[in-house]
Every structure is written in C-alpha cells, then in structure tokens.
Amino acid sequence: MRCSNEVVFKGIDERAGGVFKNDKGQEIKYDKAFFVRFDEEVEGEYQERKVKFSGSDSGLYSRFKSLKSYDRINLVFDIILGNNSCKATVVDFVQLPKKN
Numbered sequence: 001m002r003c004s005n006e007v008v009f010k011g012i013d014e015r016a017g018g019v020f021k022n023d024k025g026q027e028i029k030y031d032k033a034f035f036v037r038f039d040e041e042v043e044g045e046y047q048e049r050k051v052k053f054s055g056s057d058s059g060l061y062s063r064f065k066s067l068k069s070y071d072r073i074n075l076v077f078d079i080i081l082g083n084n085s086c087k088a089t090v091v092d093f094v095q096l097p098k099k100n
Contacts (some may be wrong), residue, residue, distance in 0.1 A: 001078070003088075004074050004075060006073070006074050006076040007039060009037075009067050009071045010048065012061065014033075017032040031050045032056070034053055034057070035048070036050065038073075052089070052090070060090070060091075071095060073095050076093060
C-alpha cells in the first residue's frame with residue numbers, strides 16, 4: 001500500500017551497519033540505513049518525525065541531499081502491514097513550490 005503526505009524537510013542522516021549483542025548475548029547484525037527528518041503538521045502544530053530507508057538506495061539519498069532545510073516536499077511511503085505491526089518506508093518524494 002502507498003501513501004503520501006506533505007511535510008517540511010529538515011535533513012537526512014546516515015547510520016552505518018554493524019553488530020551488537022542483545023540482552024541474551026546474541027549478536028544482532030543491522031544494515032546501513034538512511035534516516036529522513038521532517039516536520040509534520042498535526043492539528044496546527046508541527047511535530048518532528050524520522051523515518052528510514054535502505055542504505056543501498058544511494059539514488060534516493062542523493063536526491064534528498066540536494067534539498068535544503070525547510071523545503072516543502074510530498075513524501076511517499078510504502079506501508080507494510082504485518083500480523084502485529086505496521087511499517088512505513090520512504091520510497092520517493094516530490095519537491096513542492098514555496099508558499100508565498
């Protein structure tokens with residue numbers, strides 16, 4: 001399922017892949033990922049949000065890097081529904097014109 005929302009872009013961060021040990025002593029590996037930070041307007045107030053996408057999607061990362069802070073964008077997500085979960089992953093965006 002796809003959805004989109006108009007948001008205010010704030011920045012993008014990169015998290016390197018790595019390994020850590022959980023509370024049971026098991027090694028857990030995680031892949032590189034990118035995190036998009038943005039403000040979403042909810043009932044007249046802005047709330048900062050953060051979502052991630054695959055660290056292998058360097059094309060989308062490059063497009064985000066070309067944005068400036070506080071650019072308005074329409075952020076597009078894939079929504080994946082599981083038995084007990086709902087996951088939103090960024091797949092695209094469209095830059096919107098500045099408001100007058």
